Structure formats: structure tokens, C-alpha cells
Amino acid sequence: MTRIPRRAARVGTTALAIASVAVLTACGTTSGSTDGGEAATELGEYEGQVSLLAWPGYVEDGSNDPAIDWVTPFEEATGCVVTSKTYGTSDEAFNLMKTGEYDVVAASGDATLRLIAAGDVAPVNTDLIPNYEGIYDFLKEKEWNSVDGVSYGVPHGYGANLLMYNTDEVTPAPTSWDVVFDAAGDYSGKVTAYDSPIYIADAAVYLMAHEPELGIENPYALDETQFAAAVDLLKAQREHVGEYWSDYLKEIQAFETGDSVVGTTWQVIQNVLAASGATTDVVLPEEGATGWSDTWMIGSEAENPNCAYAWLDYIASPEANGAATEYFGEAPSNEAACEFRSEGSCEAFHAGDAEYAAQIWYWTTPIAECVDGRTDVECVDYAGWTTAWQEIKG
Template sequence: MDCVTRRLHRLVTAAVVGSFAFSSTVMAGGQLTVLCWEGYADKSFVEPFEAESGCKVNAVYVGTNDEIVSKIMSGSGTADLISPSNDTTMRLVSADAVSPIDESKVPNMANFLPQFERPAWDVKDGKLWGVPYGWGVIRVIADPAVVDPKTDTLGFLWDAKYAGKLSVWDDIETVYTASRYLGFKNTYDLSDEQLEQVKAKLIAMKPNIRKYWFTTGEMGTLMASGEAVGGNSWESTIVQLRADGKKVADLMPKEGRGGWSDSWMIVKGAESNPCVYPFLDYVSSAKAQALAHKVTGFGYPNVKMVDELDEKTRAAYTELGMTDPATLTNVDWWQPVKRRAKYLEIWNQVKAASK
């Protein structure tokens, strides 16, 4: 496309979007389109917001970060707000697809855990580009009756004692895990030789693997039935197991653990939508995050969120250390991986290799 047609294209888009924006502001309160994960615009907390602000929220759910990127880049999804993860946020900033956040308009951010005040994955050129939201740490878990709960290294995943008794995530996070164990500092930007070493390490782990799990619920079932005695998973698996009265050790490997964190970002041009900042501040409030936690089970950055939880949920949440900044000291937060296709190829090679 040459320059003129591109400009024309942009003009037409602007006119169309503008007329929509105009017609929606004419209606009381206006409209907000959010492109997010399921559970991030749940009725339970979005309806009070709609009643309070008069803004109608249209949620479009996505399954992967790529979906968000491709929709925003191709311009096929006219959204105001998006909720990408920390391995995607910077890519959108670099692509000039999002607008910076005016922190003064999100006063609830003052109550965020220090790690989420200005996290690296949301800051560029001194500006904040996203409001942190749901987060979690990839937990390294084990059955304390079989694995010493004081184990402080990922090394046990390779211990021949546990042949056929471990289960790890069927995801490139497991590639990251092996990279951390090998001591690579550039987990998200590994060279070909490093990737080959990671691959060999993961193939060496295979005799210990009972199954690569696909959903956190599946990992819970594997642990509960004794098919697996350890591996990695999300917080929800631990909560599920503990709720069923099973003991599960939440190990603290010195090599570090992976961490994911989603952020609300404003799609370029949407900052003028009067519903954007009220929504951002609302979802950052302790009350809204407590309601969201009930839906997703994820961690949320507002420290005061725990006070809004019911006693049982609060106990489970604090037991996971979600309110304790110390939990977050040795977390290797996800970053954009430029050669993700290569990482995935390595992961598929590991899976296809025979034990």
C-alpha cells in the first residue's frame, strides 16, 4: 500500500471509529469494548461498574496473547482496552499500538504491591504503559510425603528416584524451567547452543515424566490420585489440593520460578473514551479485585484485596504467600520471546523424543 492509500485508509477508519465513538457518547455513559481473558470482565464485578458509571462494557474473550496482538495489529478488533500478559506487553508498546497510562487517573494503584507499582514489563521511556492486573507464579510443587518439602532446587525433577512420577506443564514454560536450572540468565532469549542444551536436559527429564499436564485441574487430579508426586503448576492446583485435604509442598527453588502478570492497556486512540479511566480505576480497586479473585483464583496486585475476601479464601490466599512481597523476590517474570516458534519447535522435539 502506498502512502496515500494508507492515509486514506486511516482517514476512513478514523471517520468510522469516530462516528461510533460519537454515537456512543451521545448515549448515556458510553461504551467500552474490552479484549480480555475469560473471567476478566465477569458479570459479578462488571455489572456494578456499569450501574455506577453508566458505561456499557462489551467483552470479547481471547484465548491467546497472539490473538490480542493480531487483532490489534490488523485493526480487525476495535477495542478500547486489552489485557495481554507480560510476555506480550512490550511488544505492543514497541509496535506503537497502545497509549501510556496517566497514573493520576488511576488512584487505586496507590495500594498495589511494590512489585506491581511500575513493573519492568509495563515501563518504557519512563512512562507506564499498563495497569497490572491478574498475576501468578509458576509453582514448583511436590507431595511432602515423598519429596522433602525443604527441597530448594529444581534438581529433584531429574532425580532418578522419581522415575515416572512427575508431571510438568505441556508449555514452553517448561523450556524456561530447564533453562533456569542450567543457570542461563537469558531464559527468554536463548542462543541455538543453549536451546540444544535445554533440549537435552528436558529429554533427560523424560524418564521421570508420567504425563505432561494440559490443565491445572488435570495436574491436581494427577497429584491427588498419586499418579504424580511433583512437578510444576499454577496456584489453583495447590488451592484445589489443599481444599480436598491433601498436603502439598510449595517449593522455593533457588534457581527461581516463572511468573506471569497481565496488564490492562489502552489501545492507541481509546484514551479519549470517557469510560476507559473509570474502568481502569474500578478494576484496580480492592473490592473489584476480590470479586475477580472469586472468579479466576488468580493473584491481584491491590494489597487491600485480601480484606475483602471471605475467611476461607483469605486463608488459602495468604498461605500461598500472595500478599507477601518476599514471595516475589525470586521470580523470573515472563518476557517477550522473539524466537518463540523456535522454542516451541524445541518443545515439540522434546515431546516427540522417546524416553
């Protein structure tokens, strides 16, 4: 996955409540441990610093915009000085975490299981994270952020990969992904698709509804036969794709110029286009959609586990979660975060709408052990998806 910070929604300096962070100033003498793949049982004194690895726009300290700062209140409350590094793709994040140089990573679902399987992140004890209680239940203990009922992090924000269309060119208004797959020829050369191996799951979502005989139960758990069908669908789509996009600014431009008239998008992109008067709209198609739910995770070799736990609790608080997710352009994970976002922003991203969220297949790292629970076959892992994606694009 490649992600550019989405700044359609901006938030001013918020008086972030920090009382919850103080709870984590533990009186125990044993510092939080991530050794041996076990979650900490208690926390000790803060170490005075914490290193974060995150998507652009997730760790704002006022240096990019003086009005955008949720890091300073955390530092003042805990004494944990934040250093951060941004990355551009999930593959980059995965490789950087292997160095053991980062205490915390904000990872998307196409990286989380890889990080867990590699032993690069540790289980977390959610009892030590008071704000975890406020996280929406439909984001907790899911296949992309937990293993065998053990949590590996705290959900941050989430969103769906929607279908965008030019309302003048694509009529009637589409209700299905067929306009970019079986009927893509109607808009040949002006179809756009997300540029990542994880996009193979979008084809699988379509096949789940239109070729049920394949038996696909989860778009991230594809055996060889199911995977081949998804790849074939994308190879057929390829001749009609005008542009694969990963930079959201380029997709905005393509829809403004008319180079693209239909394809995958994010709600924030539609918000930007609507504000500029563009003739576009979005829909969550009848087949459902893929999407993302990012997770804050603690490195298995974290040198500052106590400050790491403090950050996970702080960024999950209503105030900080509200500020960070609105700035980035996604739904918050904390149920009370909407109280700290601008009017209408949560509604625009369907925040807290469990029925809407249930139609989203959140990015999950494909692994050989099928995440749909099957044990009689092996599924194609992420390496296989990457190889196939290169073949699809040619």
C-alpha cells in the first residue's frame, strides 16, 4: 500500500485532554517488557523518549503547520520526547521495523500480519491502555490486528475503498463494481485502479458475488484456483485502465481533467472534488468493498516500552484520535472522537456506522495459512500477490 497524507480536513489546535495519559505513570517497579513475544503485565517509569514510525500526517508536532499539533501535549504530559519517521508504503514500513530501531509503528492491514509473523511486533496488554475501552467494538480483535484472540495493537482510523464516477459520463449511476470489471470496456482508457498488490482483493470481492462457485469466503484468503480467477479478471481489466494511482492528488487531477471517469477512490478524494465543483460522486457498491483499518503496534525490540504504551493510550484518546484522523482524512476509531472533530466530518466518513463498516473487507496481509479458517489448502501469500501484480501491470 502507498499512502499520501490526506489533508482535505484540517483541524485547529485542540486543548487535548491528557488526564488519561497520567494513568499510565505506573507505580510498579517492573518496566513494560516486549521480550519473548509476551505482552507487558505492568508498566514502570517513562524512559523519556519514544520513536514512532508512521504514515505521513499521523504524527504532527506543529513543524509542518503550527496549528496542527497533537504531539506536544503528549510530550508535556509524559516527558516522553517523540522522534518520528514517515514511510510511503507498507513494504517500506515492514523493512524498517526489521531494524529494531522503532518503538512503535502505525501499520495498515497489508503489513500487520507480516510484522506479527516476523516477530517484529509484540502482543499488547489492552488492560494497560485505558482508552482502548472507547474503541469501536467492530475494530477490536480482528484478523488483521490479532492472532488467536491476542491483540497486537490499538486501532487508529479506518475507511473504505469506494467507487468514484463522473456523473456526466457514467449513467445511470452505478451500483456495482461491474463498471470497472465486466463492463470496463464501456469506459476503456478512462478506468482507474489502485496501484498495489492488495488491489487483487478488490477483484476477489467482485468474484465473491458474481462467481460464487469459486467459494471465496474472504478476499484475502485465496487458494491457487481462486487467486488465478482474480488475477485473470485484473488482466482483462488492464487493457481498459488509463492509470493506476497511489498518489491521491493525481487521482483528483485525473477526474478534474476527465482522463479518468470511473474507478476506486477514497471518501476524502470525493470531498476535495465536491468542494471544487467537480461532477463526481461515490458509492459503496452492492458487492461491498475493501478498505483499511490502521493499527498502532509496539516493536518487539522496543527500547522504550513504557513510553510506547503511553503513546498508544494517548493516540487512542477521543481528543487525539479525533484530531489525527480528521487531519488525515478517515473515520476515527474512538467512539467519542467525533465530539472533537469539525461538524459533519464524522458523518462524511460514516464513523461508527457498524452496518456500513460490515460491508468493508479491511486490508489483511495474505498468508499461506488461510485467514478464512481453512486448513485443507494453502492460500497464496503476499509474495505471490506481489509477483502477480507485476505481471498484471506488465
